[in-house]
Amino acid sequence: MKTLLPVITVSLFLMVIWYGFSAILNSTWTKDQANRAGVEVTFSEILRDTMVQQRPLLPAPHQVIIELWDTTINKKITSKRSLVYHGWITLSATLLGFLIGTGLGILLAIGIVHNKAMDYGVMPWIIASQTVPILALAPMIIVVLYSIGLAGLVPKAIISAYLSFFPVSVGMVAGFRCPDPTQMDLLKTYAAKRSQVFWKLRVPISLPYLFTSLKIGVAASLVGAIVGELPTGAVAGLGARLLTGSYYGQTVQIWSALIGSAILAATLVGFIGLVQKYTLTRMGFAR
Amino acid sequence: MDKNPVIQARNLGLIFQTKDSPVEALKDVNLDIAQGDFVSLIGPSGCGKTTLLRIVASLDHPTSGEITVNGMTPEEARLKRAYGYVFQAASLYPWRTIAGNVRLPLEIMGYGKEEMKERVDKVLKLVHLAGFENKFPWQLSGGMQQRASIARALSFDADILLMDEPFGALDEIVRDHLNEQLLELWKRTEKTICFVTHSIPEAVYLSTKIVVMSNRPGKVVEIIESPLPKDRPLDIRDSKEFIEVAQQVRVGLRTSHSYE
Numbered sequence: 352m353k354t355l356l357p358v359i360t361v362s363l364f365l366m367v368i369w370y371g372f373s374a375i376l377n378s379t380w381t382k383d384q385a386n387r388a389g390v391e392v393t394f395s396e397i398l399r400d401t402m403v404q405q406r407p408l409l410p411a412p413h414q415v416i417i418e419l420w421d422t423t424i425n426k427k428i429t430s431k432r433s434l435v436y437h438g439w440i441t442l443s444a445t446l447l448g449f450l451i452g453t454g455l456g457i458l459l460a461i462g463i464v465h466n467k468a469m470d471y472g473v474m475p476w477i478i479a480s481q482t483v484p485i486l487a488l489a490p491m492i493i494v495v496l497y498s499i500g501l502a503g504l505v506p507k508a509i510i511s512a513y514l515s516f517f518p519v520s521v522g523m524v525a526g527f528r529c530p531d532p533t534q535m536d537l538l539k540t541y542a543a544k545r546s547q548v549f550w551k552l553r554v555p556i557s558l559p560y561l562f563t564s565l566k567i568g569v570a571a572s573l574v575g576a577i578v579g580e581l582p583t584g585a586v587a588g589l590g591a592r593l594l595t596g597s598y599y600g601q602t603v604q605i606w607s608a609l610i611g612s613a614i615l616a617a618t619l620v621g622f623i624g625l626v627q628k629y630t631l632t633r634m635g636f637a638r
Numbered sequence: 639m640d641k642n643p644v645i646q647a648r649n650l651g652l653i654f655q656t657k658d659s660p661v662e663a664l665k666d667v668n669l670d671i672a673q674g675d676f677v678s679l680i681g682p683s684g685c686g687k688t689t690l691l692r693i694v695a696s697l698d699h700p701t702s703g704e705i706t707v708n709g710m711t712p713e714e715a716r717l718k719r720a721y722g723y724v725f726q727a728a729s730l731y732p733w734r735t736i737a738g739n740v741r742l743p744l745e746i747m748g749y750g751k752e753e754m755k756e757r758v759d760k761v762l763k764l765v766h767l768a769g770f771e772n773k774f775p776w777q778l779s780g781g782m783q784q785r786a787s788i789a790r791a792l793s794f795d796a797d798i799l800l801m802d803e804p805f806g807a808l809d810e811i812v813r814d815h816l817n818e819q820l821l822e823l824w825k826r827t828e829k830t831i832c833f834v835t836h837s838i839p840e841a842v843y844l845s846t847k848i849v850v851m852s853n854r855p856g857k858v859v860e861i862i863e864s865p866l867p868k869d870r871p872l873d874i875r876d877s878k879e880f881i882e883v884a885q886q887v888r889v890g891l892r893t894s895h896s897y898e
Contacts, residue, residue: 533729536697540723541743541794542716551742555733634733635774 366412373411377401380408410603418607431587434611440588441576442615444504448511449572453565455512456519463520464527464553465545474524481517485510485575490582507588511575515568522564526557559636562627569619577612589615644798644830645671645694650703652689662855663689667703669849669858673797676824676831678841679849680887686856687834691800694832695723707798719747721798722791726806728783730775730790737762737771740790747794761789764823781812788820792827799831805840814872817843821870838891842866842884843875850890860890 374397381400385392392400402411410418419434426433459477462469489510496506530552538548580590589612596605650667653660664686671677679687692698693705696712707715715721722743730739737758744754762768765785775783784804791799805813817840824831835841841848842864850860865879874880 531729533725533727534731537723537725537729538746539697540695540716540721541746542719543746547746551746552731555731558733635735635776636733 369409369412373407373409374398374401376408377404380404406600406602408602410606414603415606415610418603419610422607423611434589434592434607437588437592437608438611438615441573441580441590441612444507444576444579444588445511445569445572445615445619447504447508448513448575449515449569451508452512452515452568452572453519456516456564456568457523457561459516459520460523460527461549463524465549477517477520480513485514485578486581488513489578493579493582507576507579507583510579511572514571514575518567518571519561519564522560522567523557526560526564527553529560530556555634558634559631562623562631565623566620566627569623570616573612573616573619642673643670644673644675645669645705645707645832647690647705648703650690650693650700650705652686652693652698653701664693664700665855665857667856667858669861671830671832671847673830674828675847676821676845677833677847677849678845679832679834679851680836680838680841681851681856681891682853683836684856685851685853687851688802689856690851691802691832691834695721695800697723719743719794720796721800722794722796724784724788724791724799724801724804726803728775728780728787730783730786732775735772735774736767736778736786739775739786740793743790743794749794757793757795761792762786764792764826765789766819779812781808781816784808785816785819788823792823797829799829801831801833803834803836806835813837813840818872820844825868838884838887839875842880842887843870843872848883848887850887852891859893860886862886862890 378397378401381392381397381404401407402413407414422432422434426435428435428439430436459469459473463474464470492510492513493502493506496502496509527549534552534556535548538552543551577588577590577593580586580588581594583591589608592608592611593605596602596608647667647669650664650669651662652664653662667686667690669690679690681687689698693700694707694712696707696716705712708718708720710718710720730736731742734742740758740761741754744757749757758771759768762771765788767782767785767789770778770782770786775786778786788801788804791801805816808816820831821844831844833841833844846864846868848862848864849858850862851857852859862883864883866874866883
């Protein structure tokens with residue numbers, strides 16, 4: 352209850368700001384229309400009009416909410432107009448990409464921690480990989496994969512993995528390296544093998560890092576999947592909704608797709624948060 | 639009494655290479671520790687007492703001289719799991735329960751499930767921690783955590799126990815109590831104990847042999863054989879012999895001590 356009030360207050364505050372900007376930004380169009388028609392409009396008429404435009408510069412929150420409701424609850428989920436349908440297309444690519452990215456990230460981290468050559472040889476490339484704008488890279492990945500017969504889910508998942516392996520590998524390198532010298536010495540006094548050091552010490556001690564990395568990684572995966580949908584000609588998925596929306600000036604559709612993907616990301620991150628809380632409490636990390 | 643030598647050091651030296659200049663941590667250390675001895679290494683900070691212990695444990699390596707542990711090199715002894723090591727901090731794994739922590743070396747050494755449980759129960763009883771098996775380390779006091787770490791070092795029954803200022807961070811009362819328990823444990827298990835401390839009363843109370851060290855470079859200045867009996871109630875610390883030994887240690891420390 353203590354946190355509920357501030358949360359509601361912040362939400363309301365954001366709503367008010369959003370409504371304010373909608374009114375200001377959309378009023379230009381209202382005034383232009385009135386000018387062209389040669390009629391005078393009062394302030395209240397302008398205000399009313401900015402809330403109900405077909406193609407507003409910035410849709411009002413309730414327009415987006417209605418659109419969201421309409422495209423999720425009121426449509427069959429198999430319909431191409433259903434946001435659930437598009438959401439699922441994007442989600443499946445996100446999850447596959449997240450899985451590949453996490454696996455790759457952890458494997459790289461294991462290699463980097465155990466092998467000096469990999470530390471010096473691979474780490475710079477991992478960092479360099481993220482300085483290339485994904486928007487420039489995505490079309491090339493899709494074209495290259497298409498030429499070897501891969502289209503649809505897999506190329507999107509690969510772009511998504513490209514973004515999500517990074518936080519996981521960097522986070523897990525830090526996690527695997529965080530045992531202090533005494534903890535390492537302790538295992539040395541038991542003449543523990545490297546694999547035992549890994550499983551008994553490095554893995555459990557890095558779990559808090561893992562969950563943090565996964566949260567960043569899954570959000571990046573979603574971005575990757577959406578970006579991966581843009582150059583394919585906008586067939587299906589949240590990215591496609593964004594693209595068709597911008598082709599036809601359907602701002603309400605764009606914003607509802609945006610909010611939809613934000614809700615999806617929040618759900619994914621929230622789910623990882625739950626697993627994190629459960630696991631770390633059971634392991635005695637949380638007090 | 640003719641006892642087997644467990645640890646023998648001859649002209650042992652260790653020079654650390656640092657960026658500006660080499661640091662001589664240990665110089666010409668000669669030491670014999672026999673089976674069943676309780677040996678304390680005492681000296682000012684920086685005298686290399688911890689380094690000496692780490693060399694015995696093969697966690698650091700000497701640059702000159704020779705040392706054997708159970709007749710082997712320290713490295714071989716470590717691989718044979720000849721000793722249990724207790725660190726300054728309890729360094730229990732926070733994600734393991736007390737029983738889980740004590741079980742850790744047993745898991746690594748590949749003991750069977752039932753034997754693990756037996757041994758964990760046994761050593762936890764030995765350090766008076768029975769009933770705390772399923773607690774996490776943070777639920778225990780500092781003294782109890784340190785006892786758990788001693789139990790962990792005892793669990794696989796190594797003959798040698800190396801202890802690096804295990805009670806340094808604890809208050810006087812808890813420390814007295816743990817000293818008493820440690821002595822009792824030593825009598826019962828007949829282990830060879832090598833104990834680093836910078837407390838004179840602690841060293842005199844516990845040891846059969848006190849190694850007084852000086853710093854820069856770390857050297858052994860005096861080895862004092864304690865005349866105190868094996869049975870030592872806490873109030874032995876008020877006896878004449880105790881005070882004499884303590885005096886001797888203090889003089890040894892003072893004459894060798896310099897901050898130059």
